[in-house]
Amino acid sequence: xxxxxxxxxxxxxxxxxxxxxxxxxxxxxxxxxxxxxxxxxxxxxxxxxxxxxxxxxxxxxxxxxxxxxxxxxxxxxxxxxxxxxxxxxxxxxxxxxxxxxxxxxxxx
Amino acid sequence: xxxxxxxxxxxxxxxxxxxxxxxxxxxxxxxxxxxxxxxxxxxxxxxxxxxxxxxxxxxxxxxxxxxxxxxxxxxxxxxxxxxxxxxxxxxxxxxxxxxxxxxxxxxxxxxxxxxxxxxxxxxxxxxxxxxxxxxxxxxxxxxxxxxxxxxxxxxxxxxxxxxxxxxxxxxxxxxxxxxxxxxxxxxxxxxxxxxxxxxxxxxxxxxxxxxxxxxxxxxxxxxxxxxxxxxxxxxxxxxxxxxxxxxxxxxxxxxxxxxxxxxxxxxxxxxxxxxxxxxxxxxxxxxxxxxxxxxxxxxxxxxxxxxxxxxxxxxxxxxxxxxxxxxxxxxxxxxxxxxxxxxxxxxxxxxxxxxxxxxxxxxxxxxxxxxxxxxxxxxxxxxxxxxxxxxxxxxxxxxxxxxxxxxxxxxxxxxxxxxxxxxxxxxxxxxxxxxxxxxxxxxxxxxxxxxxxxxxxxxxxxxxxxxxxxxxxxxxxxxxxxxxxxxxxxxxxxxxxxxxxxxxxxxxxxxxxxxxxxxxxxxxxxxxxxxxxxxxxxxxxxxxxxxxxxxxxxxxxxxx
Numbered sequence: 025x026x027x028x029x030x031x032x033x034x035x036x037x038x039x040x041x042x043x044x045x046x047x048x049x050x051x052x053x054x055x056x057x058x059x060x061x062x063x064x065x066x067x068x069x070x071x072x073x074x075x076x077x078x079x080x081x082x083x084x085x086x087x088x089x090x091x092x093x094x095x096x097x098x099x100x101x102x103x104x105x106x107x108x109x110x111x112x113x114x115x116x117x118x119x120x121x122x123x124x125x126x127x128x129x130x131x132x
Numbered sequence: 133x134x135x136x137x138x139x140x141x142x143x144x145x146x147x148x149x150x151x152x153x154x155x156x157x158x159x160x161x162x163x164x165x166x167x168x169x170x171x172x173x174x175x176x177x178x179x180x181x182x183x184x185x186x187x188x189x190x191x192x193x194x195x196x197x198x199x200x201x202x203x204x205x206x207x208x209x210x211x212x213x214x215x216x217x218x219x220x221x222x223x224x225x226x227x228x229x230x231x232x233x234x235x236x237x238x239x240x241x242x243x244x245x246x247x248x249x250x251x252x253x254x255x256x257x258x259x260x261x262x263x264x265x266x267x268x269x270x271x272x273x274x275x276x277x278x279x280x281x282x283x284x285x286x287x288x289x290x291x292x293x294x295x296x297x298x299x300x301x302x303x304x305x306x307x308x309x310x311x312x313x314x315x316x317x318x319x320x321x322x323x324x325x326x327x328x329x330x331x332x333x334x335x336x337x338x339x340x341x342x343x344x345x346x347x348x349x350x351x352x353x354x355x356x357x358x359x360x361x362x363x364x365x366x367x368x369x370x371x372x373x374x375x376x377x378x379x380x381x382x383x384x385x386x387x388x389x390x391x392x393x394x395x396x397x398x399x400x401x402x403x404x405x406x407x408x409x410x411x412x413x414x415x416x417x418x419x420x421x422x423x424x425x426x427x428x429x430x431x432x433x434x435x436x437x438x439x440x441x442x443x444x445x446x447x448x449x450x451x452x453x454x455x456x457x458x459x460x461x462x463x464x465x466x467x468x469x470x471x472x473x474x475x476x477x478x479x480x481x482x483x484x485x486x487x488x489x490x491x492x493x494x495x496x497x498x499x500x501x502x503x504x505x506x507x508x509x510x511x512x513x514x515x516x517x518x519x520x521x522x523x524x525x526x527x528x529x530x531x532x533x534x535x536x537x538x539x540x541x542x543x544x545x546x547x548x549x550x551x552x553x554x555x556x557x558x559x560x561x562x563x564x565x566x567x568x569x570x571x572x573x574x575x576x577x578x579x580x581x582x583x584x585x586x587x588x589x590x591x592x593x594x595x596x597x598x599x600x601x602x603x604x605x606x607x608x609x610x611x612x613x614x615x616x617x618x619x620x621x622x623x624x625x626x627x628x629x630x631x632x633x634x635x636x637x638x639x640x641x642x643x644x645x646x647x648x649x650x651x652x653x654x655x656x657x658x659x660x661x662x663x664x665x666x667x668x669x670x671x672x673x674x675x676x677x678x679x680x681x682x683x684x685x686x687x688x689x690x691x692x
Contacts, residue, residue: 054307
């Protein structure tokens with residue numbers, strides 16, 4: 025699943041004709057890393073790693089990767105927000121959201 | 133353990149937050165003083181750490197979470213000489229960027245200062261950390277603050293496009309890196325760099341998982357370092373971004389990508405790959421040679437000044453990668469000298485080109501004058517790029533040449549000379565062209581000129597100061613637990629000196645010859661290349677994918 029998301033996302037980034045679409049594709053690429061991280065920490069029959077109400081002997085999924093995913097989510101949100109802000113600026117200045125259009129208008 | 137260890141990150145980070153807080157409350161002067169004070173204190177702390185690290189690697193466990201029984205729970209900083217040196221260089225370069233900010237981005241400078249502070253904190257953390265995931269976090273922090281700076285001039289279309297390309301390509305790199313981290317964690321259950329290295333060595337097998345992890349991590353860092361074919365974003369960004377960011381990009385950011393390659397290779401993968409070094413060596417060497425040669429030719433062909441400099445930047449990153457690819461202590465020592473000297477020179481060159489008036493906003497109060505200073509700077513910088521002693525580049529290149537010979541790549545030495553000559557010539561051509569346009573006098577911005585001169589001077593001084601430092605530092609980098617590193621110094625041999633002079637002479641000759649032949653051949657080939665570099669984000673991402681796949685296949689075949 026992770027590899028599939030990575031490839032689909034990259035395909036989206038490469039072929040996109042719309043900046044917003046391109047940025048969402050990037051998020052898809054990032055989603056692949058969440059899936060990969062969580063899959064690595066998964067243990068069959070594991071509970072959520074909160075030991076307040078269950079015995080500490082029960083198998084639990086790895087909490088470290090969950091922490092990593094959470095950090096990753098924060099990073100991803102920052103990057104997407106910034107990129108979308110730039111995209112809004114692009115639209116304001118040039119009236120287009122097509123990255124190739126942006127290029128052709130500039131490079132004569 | 134040193135209480136100073138977290139400060140190179142904490143001080144600029146706090147300063148950045150403080151700057152935003154006082155924005156509009158305090159007069160601009162105070163804001164400027166605050167920023168400079170933060171940078172200077174980072175430089176001082178990094179220098180102290182550098183001094184302490186000479187007697188052994190400094191370990192700092194955050195929150196006192198020291199490892200139990202060889203298993204690291206907490207997050208640590210592991211500071212050795214090269215890491216502290218990188219943090220110090222970052223401080224110096226950012227100081228230069230802060231000074232030129234005032235001259236180029238007036239009047240709304242506060243946000244730029246805050247972003248520069250965050251960038252500095254991230255670079256310092258990146259150099260000092262001993263934890264793989266922490267490395268990723270600082271990698272992203274560097275990237276995000278870089279994107280912010282790249283998009284600073286929101287009214288300029290080219291700048292926006294450069295920023296977008298920068299952001300998207302780097303993000304893809306970061307996610308590849310993260311995937312690699314996840315794979316390594318899945319195998320070893322560790323995030324601490326040296327623990328991963330030990331664990332992998334205990335397993336001892338080089339299977340598909342390790343190869344894939346190595347590939348994606350390598351590619352992630354190489355995207356940051358902007359070597360061919362991952363360099364497209366840098367050409368766009370460096371030729372459009374505001375001056376402070378280009379100075380940082382040229383001076384240190386791409387070097388840090390290579391630093392991470394070296395750090396992760398030696399700490400994590402080297403024990404596991406023992407006996408298979410030649411495969412890694414050949415792969416890295418090929419990428420390095422490809423980068424150095426192709427970018428040097430493109431630099432000569434480029435029309436715009438800043439694009440030409442950007443190609444010079446990429447080309448010299450290739451030389452640096454060649455140095456690392458030797459995978460020897462001597463190569464690493466040469467790399468540190470070369471990277472420091474080269475970074476300073478390139479930063480100075482971007483400042484010098486801005487003086488010519490292409491990208492600079494021009495300070496109204498700046499005195500008007502013919503750009504004699506700028507031209508002199510460019511010529512000096514060009515000679516430094518070609519490797520004129522006593523610039524650090526000359527000494528570093530001499531050591532790298534020795535190292536490549538020792539690694540069995542004798543044919544790389546003439547290539548190094550030619551590449552230096554070509555890039556030097558490319559910059560000389562900028563100076564010559566500027567000489568022609570002398571009638572249109574550009575405004576002379578005192579600060580920018582001063583910074584440029586200071587950076588060139590620092591590069592020269594570094595060349596003299598570093599010779600006895602580099603070898604022990606590199607030894608410690610490769611064997612962190614080893615006893616007292618063997619003292620020794622590297623210097624310029626007679627042969628190296630002659631080769632350097634040859635490169636300088638070559639640069640002069642090529643520049644003059646190129647100038648004679650006004651019309652060049654191979655127009656079709658050039659047109660194809662320019663289409664490739666047209667700055668499409670999709671193309672950039674496609675090349676990243678192709679490059680990553682290529683590196684992966686080569687490594688998979690050769691490491692098994």
